Amino acid sequence: MSTVKTTLAHGRDHLAIPGPSVMPERVLNAMHRPAPNIYTGDLVDITASVKSDLNKLAGNSGEVGIYIGNGHAAWEASLVNFFSRGDKVLFLVNGRFGNAWAQAAQGLKIDVDVMDFGTEQTVHATEVQARLVADKQHAYKAVLMVHTDTASSASNDIRGIRAAIDAAGHPALYFIDSIASFACESFNMDSMGVDVMITASQKGLMTPPGLAMVFVGAKVWDYQKQADLVTPYWNLHSRVYPRMFPDNFNGTPPTHHLYGLREALNMLLEEGIANTWRRHEVQANAVWAAVNAWGQSGGITFNIKDESMRSKAVTMITTPKEIGGKLQQYCNEHFGVVIGVALVGTASGTTTNDAFRIGHMGHLNPSMLLGTIGTVEAALEALGVERGKGAVEAATSVFAQATK
Ligand SMILES: *Cc1c(COP(=O)(O)O)cnc(C)c1O
Numbered sequence: 001m002s003t004v005k006t007t008l009a010h011g012r013d014h015l016a017i018p019g020p021s022v023m024p025e026r027v028l029n030a031m032h033r034p035a036p037n038i039y040t041g042d043l044v045d046i047t048a049s050v051k052s053d054l055n056k057l058a059g060n061s062g063e064v065g066i067y068i069g070n071g072h073a074a075w076e077a078s079l080v081n082f083f084s085r086g087d088k089v090l091f092l093v094n095g096r097f098g099n100a101w102a103q104a105a106q107g108l109k110i111d112v113d114v115m116d117f118g119t120e121q122t123v124h125a126t127e128v129q130a131r132l133v134a135d136k137q138h139a140y141k142a143v144l145m146v147h148t149d150t151a152s153s154a155s156n157d158i159r160g161i162r163a164a165i166d167a168a169g170h171p172a173l174y175f176i177d178s179i180a181s182f183a184c185e186s187f188n189m190d191s192m193g194v195d196v197m198i199t200a201s202q203k204g205l206m207t208p209p210g211l212a213m214v215f216v217g218a219k220v221w222d223y224q225k226q227a228d229l230v231t232p233y234w235n236l237h238s239r240v241y242p243r244m245f246p247d248n249f250n251g252t253p254p255t256h257h258l259y260g261l262r263e264a265l266n267m268l269l270e271e272g273i274a275n276t277w278r279r280h281e282v283q284a285n286a287v288w289a290a291v292n293a294w295g296q297s298g299g300i301t302f303n304i305k306d307e308s309m310r311s312k313a314v315t316m317i318t319t320p321k322e323i324g325g326k327l328q329q330y331c332n333e334h335f336g337v338v339i340g341v342a343l344v345g346t347a348s349g350t351t352t353n354d355a356f357r358i359g360h361m362g363h364l365n366p367s368m369l370l371g372t373i374g375t376v377e378a379a380l381e382a383l384g385v386e387r388g389k390g391a392v393e394a395a396t397s398v399f400a401q402a403t404k
Helices: 024-030 043-056 072-081 096-107 125-134 157-168 220-227 236-240 256-272 275-294 323-335 365-381 389-401
Strands: 014-015 063-070 088-093 111-116 139-146 173-177 198-199 210-216 316-317 336-339 355-359
Touching: 024 256, 043 063, 043 210, 043 256, 063 072, 063 236, 063 355, 072 096, 072 111, 072 173, 072 198, 072 210, 072 316, 088 096, 088 125, 088 236, 096 139, 096 173, 111 125, 125 157, 139 157, 157 173, 157 210, 210 236, 210 256, 220 236, 256 275, 275 316, 275 365, 275 389, 323 336, 323 355, 323 365, 355 365, 365 389
Parallel strands: 014 336, 088 111, 088 139, 139 173, 173 198
Antiparallel strands: 063 210, 198 210, 316 355, 336 355
């Protein structure tokens, strides 16, 4: 054994977590410029075209407003614009993000009911329908759900829950958090019957954290007029229907982020959103093939056992005791690859130290994903973790099959 510690953490740092995702050179280059004119010209045009293209990608015939903010800002914007103190809402939760959104609502003194489906499965439509049928007075003003819960890596059936709301004959508005899934997993606001959808710039949209988006259908403005939580800065109406350009952002526009997002949208439109979704399926399949191989012996497995419930953007993987945390640290220290820490425990008794997550969203190619999988393999080997062999080979053949 050499006494000199070897670190192989050179080359490009790689963040293999579920957001912020990899920032494409095209996006970074588009942002690398002097401060632009904020009164006329490019920025005014870009803001209009960005909004229009965001709606196109979302399948939204309604409107979108943009805030300078992260996902938490999108949560708060989605709540203050449509509710008053004491309004009753129903959150459908299956991971940390759904709970955190519900807590944000509680913090605003909205009257929150939570149906918690744990951290190992998707939301059940039949139970939701029964709950809404029982709400004979139609007290719930809205049903709110995360599409992909980034912590558990379960991906909910948006159409299925819409059908449950309709079958119950309930008039509640339907809110979706698509922060981890937008531009990764199939979504269409109009045809899915979603009234309010939120997302942010730093995941499937491949742009640095800093832009929060609230998409709305036509129905919501009546609610907005009655909401007593809405404040001047957070008011969505002026952002959607600006009288002057600065109204778009209630002040100075997020200049460089807009150039970055414009370029990211160009990339998505060039690829075609259906192709983007298909690519994410392949990316997910490659990671799943590796996890299946590891799982052949020892204790590595999927948090979400049922493949049809799994996200195409992120996968939570449970490990033998303490290995998840050690693995994350090892990959970072020795190999310069940051894999995701776990954010939730499970009913089966695993804690956040006994799991890790791989983000497979956004601007990735096989060399990057195989690099991540191979790096995890190397760390497992170094840590002496018992596992099935052939993870890299299994992922490799997914890429070969997908392009043959
Ligand atoms: C990332 C994420 C958020 C929070 O975003 P922040 O930018 O960290 O505030 C919310 N919801 C989901 C589903 C996410 O993946």
